[in-house]
Amino acid sequence: MVRNTKSVKIVRALWMTLLMVFLYAPILIMIALSFNASVSRSQWTGFTLDWYVKLFNDPAILGALKTTIEVAVIATIISTVIGTLGAIGMHAMNTGMANVLVNVSYLPMTTPDIVTGVSLMLMYLFCHVPLGKWTMIMAHIAFDIPYVLFSVMPKLRQMNPNLYEAALDLGCKPLKALVKVIVPEITPGIFTGALLAFTMSLDDFVISYFTSSDMYPNLSRIVYSSTKLGVKPTMYALSTLMFATILILLILVNRRTKLENL
Amino acid sequence: MKRSWYATPYALWMLLFAVVPLLFVCWYAFTTPEGAFTLSNFQEFAKPRYIGVVLRSLKLALYCTILCLVIGYPTAWFLAGRGFNHAQSLVVLILLPMWMNLLLRTYAMMTLLDDNGVLNAALEALGLGKVHVIGTEGAVLMGLVYNYLPFMVLPIYTVLKKMDYSVIEAAEDLGCNPVRVMTRVVIPMSVPGIVSGVTMVFMPAVTSFAISTLLSNGKLRLAGDLIDYIFNQSSSPNRWNIGSSFSLLMLVLILISIGFLRKVDPDNEGGGMW
Numbered sequence: 001m002v003r004n005t006k007s008v009k010i011v012r013a014l015w016m017t018l019l020m021v022f023l024y025a026p027i028l029i030m031i032a033l034s035f036n037a038s039v040s041r042s043q044w045t046g047f048t049l050d051w052y053v054k055l056f057n058d059p060a061i062l063g064a065l066k067t068t069i070e071v072a073v074i075a076t077i078i079s080t081v082i083g084t085l086g087a088i089g090m091h092a093m094n095t096g097m098a099n100v101l102v103n104v105s106y107l108p109m110t111t112p113d114i115v116t117g118v119s120l121m122l123m124y125l126f127c128h129v130p131l132g133k134w135t136m137i138m139a140h141i142a143f144d145i146p147y148v149l150f151s152v153m154p155k156l157r158q159m160n161p162n163l164y165e166a167a168l169d170l171g172c173k174p175l176k177a178l179v180k181v182i183v184p185e186i187t188p189g190i191f192t193g194a195l196l197a198f199t200m201s202l203d204d205f206v207i208s209y210f211t212s213s214d215m216y217p218n219l220s221r222i223v224y225s226s227t228k229l230g231v232k233p234t235m236y237a238l239s240t241l242m243f244a245t246i247l248i249l250l251i252l253v254n255r256r257t258k259l260e261n262l
Numbered sequence: 263m264k265r266s267w268y269a270t271p272y273a274l275w276m277l278l279f280a281v282v283p284l285l286f287v288c289w290y291a292f293t294t295p296e297g298a299f300t301l302s303n304f305q306e307f308a309k310p311r312y313i314g315v316v317l318r319s320l321k322l323a324l325y326c327t328i329l330c331l332v333i334g335y336p337t338a339w340f341l342a343g344r345g346f347n348h349a350q351s352l353v354v355l356i357l358l359p360m361w362m363n364l365l366l367r368t369y370a371m372m373t374l375l376d377d378n379g380v381l382n383a384a385l386e387a388l389g390l391g392k393v394h395v396i397g398t399e400g401a402v403l404m405g406l407v408y409n410y411l412p413f414m415v416l417p418i419y420t421v422l423k424k425m426d427y428s429v430i431e432a433a434e435d436l437g438c439n440p441v442r443v444m445t446r447v448v449i450p451m452s453v454p455g456i457v458s459g460v461t462m463v464f465m466p467a468v469t470s471f472a473i474s475t476l477l478s479n480g481k482l483r484l485a486g487d488l489i490d491y492i493f494n495q496s497s498s499p500n501r502w503n504i505g506s507s508f509s510l511l512m513l514v515l516i517l518i519s520i521g522f523l524r525k526v527d528p529d530n531e532g533g534g535m536w
Contacts, residue, residue, distance in 0.1 A: 012340045016352060019337060022408070023359055026370035029380050033373065041373060042383030082271045089269025101269060104276045110520060111284070112469040114486045115509045118493060119283035122502060126286060142279035145272065174265070205365040206471055210490075220365050227369065227476055236373070239366050250361050254354060 027243060034236035051237040061222060061238065067133060068218040071208075072201035075140035080194040082141070083148025088182060091156040102153075105146035116143065117210030124211065131213040139211040140204065144197035151193030151257070155186040192256045199249040202242075284513070290506035295499055303500070303507035312488060319485040322399065322474075323467035326406040327414075330463045331456070333407070334414030338455070339448070341415070342422035353419065360412035368473050371405050372396070375477065401477040402484075406467050413466070414459040421455030422448070454527035461519045469512050485512065 034052070038045035055061055090098040108116055120139050124131060163185070167177040183190075205220035212218060217225070219242060226235050294300050307316055337356070341349050359367060374380050375395045382392045395401045425448070433447045449456075471486030483491065485508070492498075492505040 012343075012346070015336060015340060016348075019333070020352075020355065023356065023411070026374045026408070027367070030370040030373050033380075041376070041379050042386070082275055085268040086272025089266050089272065092265035093269070097266075101273060101276075104273075104280065107276070107280045107284075110516060112466065112486070112512055112516060114469055114471045114489055115287070115513050116280075116283075118489060118505065118509050119287045120279065121493070122286045122290060122506065123283040125502075138279055142275065145275065149272070178265075178268075199361070203361065203363045205363055210493075220363065223369060224365055224472065227372070228480075235369070239369055242363065242366055246362055247358070250358055 030236050031240045031243070034233060034240045036233065039233055051233045052241075055234050055237045055241075058234065060217075061219075061234070064217050064219045064222045067216050068202065068220075071133065071137050071140055071218060072198050074137050075144050075201045076194055076198040078137075079141045079144035079197050080148050080190060083145045083193060083197075084152050084183075084186070084190050086145070087149050087152040087156055087186075088178070091153070102149070105149050108143045109146055113204075113206035114210075117207040120207070121210045131211060133212070133216045136208050136212040136216070136218070139207050140201045143204070143207060144200055147196040147200060148190070148193030151196060152186055152189040155189030156182075159185045188256070192253065195249065195253050195256070199246060199253060202249070203246050287506045287509050287513070290503050291510040292507075293503060295503060300503075303503045304511070306504045307508060307511070315483050315488045316485060318399075318482065319468050319470075319488075322403055322406060322484065323464050323470075325403055326410060326467045327460055327464045329403070329407045330411050330414040331460065334411055334459060335418055335456070338415050338418035338422055341419050342425070344427070356415055357412050359409075360416070364409055365472060365476075367409055368405055368476050371408055372476050375401050375404070397478050397481055399478075399482065402474045402482055405473045405477040406470060409470070409473060410463045410467055413462040417458035417462065418452055418455040421452045425451055457523060457526045461523050465516050465519055468515070 032044075033041055035047050035049070036044055037048040037050070086101070090101050093101075111119075117139075120135070120142075121131070124135050129135060159182070163181050164177055167181045168174065172180065205224070208218050208220060209224065212221065214221070214225070219238065223235055223239060223242075226232055291303055292299055292301070294302075306312060340346065341353055341356075343349070372379075376382070377392065377394060377396060379396075381395065386392060395404075429451070430443055430447055433443045438446065468484075469486045470484050471490060474482050474484040475487050489505055489508050489512075492501050492508065496504075498504065
């Protein structure tokens with residue numbers, strides 16, 4: 001599209017540099033501040049790991065870390081199982097019925113997070129279910145399932161449909177054929193789906209905010225509450241760790257499937 | 263057992279945790295706290311205490327969309343260009359923040375813009391004096407653009423990338439100058455991407471939550487913050503009903519724009535996630 005004249009190259013390099021500065025400077029500055037000895041954000045008084053040490057000695061943050069990981073792990077396991085079984089089931093259905101069911105998955109993806117969060121909160125409160133860890137897990141499973149579904153379905157479509165039939169004809173029980181024939185074929189998709197679900201679960205703030213309580217905060221909630229009390233460098237350390245974790249997970253996902261195609 | 267039955271847990275879970283909660287929102291939106299049918303919940307947002315927030319949300323979301331388009335279009339155009347060796351890694355770098363926690367990104371922005379923050383420290387060091395950014399609409403706008411820019415770049419990039427280069431060459435061979443190639447060929451052909459991008463930025467910007475509160479020290483609320491406020495802080499006895507009617511309005515707004523998007527871009531050329 002763009003001719004590679006010298007002037008185009010210069011403008012392009014300048015534009016992209018400015019854009020990268022805009023996108024990454026705030027994050028890099030925050031990471032730098034998490035290693036700054038001074039509480040002040042305007043001066044650098046030396047490198048320290050104190051804030052990280054403080055972070056891991058803070059029982060509230062450790063509790064939230066435990067909650068966050070627990071929620072993400074449980075939600076990932078359950079959503080991977082439900083999503084994979086769902087994809088296998090829908091693959092065996094006639095297209096009309098399958099389309100209806102697949103469309104249900106677009107619902108949490110299109111609904112704004114705040115509406116999803118509020119709607120779940122309303123349902124929990126109406127049913128007198130106290131908000132806490134499990135209400136958050138249920139919500140996470142619901143928004144994780146579509147990611148698993150959309151990772152597994154393409155693998156099923158690529159699969160040779162005769163393999164399963166052949167296994168049955170050769171006397172395999174349906175359940176055994178599922179485990180021995182279908183699952184190995186779609187394992188890469190299941191793994192990508194699980195990885196995505198885990199990332200989304202760790203990454204979520206809005207839906208967790210509405211479906212949990214201050215009694216069982218996750219890390220995002222801790223960061224959000226702390227903003228009202230002024231800035232603390234330990235929060236920079238926490239944010240840095242969260243960024244790093246999510247970044248690594250995203251790079252792993254991106255190696256399995258192009259992020260831009262999700 | 264037939265294989266299609268394996269989808270049962272999926273169907274049940276999505277019904278219970280994605281469909282039913284929205285039905286609760288609909289139910290509360292159209293009823294009084296006593297359970298009688300009413301439409302009065304929807305009138306609330308036109309009342310003086312809320313209308314300001316609604317108008318501010320629309321205004322800032324509009325500015326944000328325009329800015330994202332102005333920044334995002336050239337970006338996508340450069341990225342889709344031929345012979346740009348770094349395009350692939352830059353695409354990943356630009357899209358990565360899209361998947362990163364909104365709160366953390368906004369928190370980083372806050373650190374930068376705060377009165378005693380890095381920006382002011384840098385300005386002072388240069389002898390330029392402090393600027394007061396945080397708490398203004400400008401800061402909120404910057405936060406919105408920062409958060410939603412990738413959503414504009416992605417669909418336009420996808421369309422431009424797929425574009426047939428020979429069409430541009432044909433225009434050039436037929437005597438079009440570069441400006442006319444842009445206005446008569448490239449931009450018209452990328453309309454589906456632009457529409458996708460505009461929708462994918464405007465909608466979440468209108469419903470955005472926390473970004474504005476954080477960057478304005480709680481002074482400027484947007485529609486998403488308003489919903490949070492109504493549900494969690496207001497003392498009104500029908501707060502669930504009013505909050506639900508707002509949520510429902512937002513949902514309807516989104517569904518209308520998705521419908522619009524499907525009409526303008528039926529084959530999903532824009533590569534929107536919707």
